[in-house]
Amino acid sequence: MRGCVHSWLTGMKRDPRARWIGVALVVLALGVLPFVVGAAGGRGWVRIVDFALLYVMLALGLNIVVGFAGLLDLGYIAFYAVGAYLYALLASPHFGVHLPFWVLLPLGATVAGVFGVLLGAPTLKLRGDYLAIVTLGFGEIIRIFLNNLNAPINITNGPQGVNMIDPIAFGGFSLARSHRILGIEVPSVHLYYYLFLVLALLVILITLRLENSRIGRAWVAIREDEIAAKSMGINTRNIKLLAFAMGATFGGVAGGLFAGFQGFVSPESFILMESIVVLCMVVLGGMGHIPGVILGAVLLAAMPELFRHTIVPLQRELFGRIVLDPEVVRMLLFGLALVLVMLFRPAGIWPSTTRKRELAS
DSSP states (O other), rough: OHHHHHHHHHHHHHHHHHHHHHHHHHHHHHHHHHHHHHHHOOHHHHHHHHHHHHHHHHHHHHIIIIISSSOOSTTTHHHHHHHHHHHHHHEETTTTEOOOOOOOOOHHHHHHHHHHHHHHGGTTOOOHHHHHHHHHHHHHHHHHHHHHHHHSOOOOGGGGGSSOOOOOOOTTTTTTEEEEETTTOOHHHHHHHHHHHHHHHHHHHHHHHHTTSHHHHHHHHHHHHHHHHTTOOOOHHHHHHHHHHHHHHHHHHHHHHHHHHHEEOOOOGGOOHHHHHHHHHHHHHHHTTTHHHHHHHHHHHHHHHHHHHHHHHHHHHHHOOOOOOHHHHHHHHHHHHHHHHHHHHHHHHHHOHHHHHHHHH
């Protein structure tokens, strides 16, 4: 099947008309997707698709750090938390501030990028396991701060989180309620889908441009051999800091969207397991390969929910009652799926050509 897809993509590159037809078909499919999913599985599944798009942005941001620059980051979810809490605190009754969405999203991205530099600066000389431990500690420090900054001055509202967050709105057009557009009733989750889709496509475009730029090639050079890259004149310090900052920026954007979408944030949403899941999306999809990372994000965002909706009916069909806790079975199946992929597809589900050659040699 992958060979057929490759042949189709090759044909598109050679024939401009075929390329535009392919783009039009993809746009049409993405445009009707929420209505098809909503008709087949209800609005709950459209909401899952919305979260899958957020995970695509997170995975692409982490792919810059891990896939391009080769820097193992286990605390990436901290930048997601920074973007989410910045949006929540400046668009809720908590401080009585209600800044508009178009101000908060770039602000959250910028602040998350600054936090990325703050993480990268002390870790420039660390590699491998040591870097992983430091970044893991950074992620936990951010979560603990969010959990405890409610005394003596209540900044984050502690473990109770921040609620009543303003929904994403453009002027008087709020995405929190349904709207009739061109005679079609478009529900709130569909409107969020289109916003997330546009921003995810923008992130993909930026990542593609970065991959093929001098900066992207410098990241790959550092990943392959940092000493050789430095000897060739690459400023490894600045390039590594830029990788941390760019990855964190995408995490901050996704965090702001998450806060506006959910209307509530708390430290429990940013635990270590979330960082591990995003890292799994990058590794299983195909580290350093943008289409593979997108595929990994979509699969790992949807697979746990698919297991959740099938385990209970299956147990009732087989045993007449629920024998095992659905959450336990869901995580067991999730882990088993990851192990099988790593055994039979060690380069990822959709690896880059370079990555496949490295593992084959």
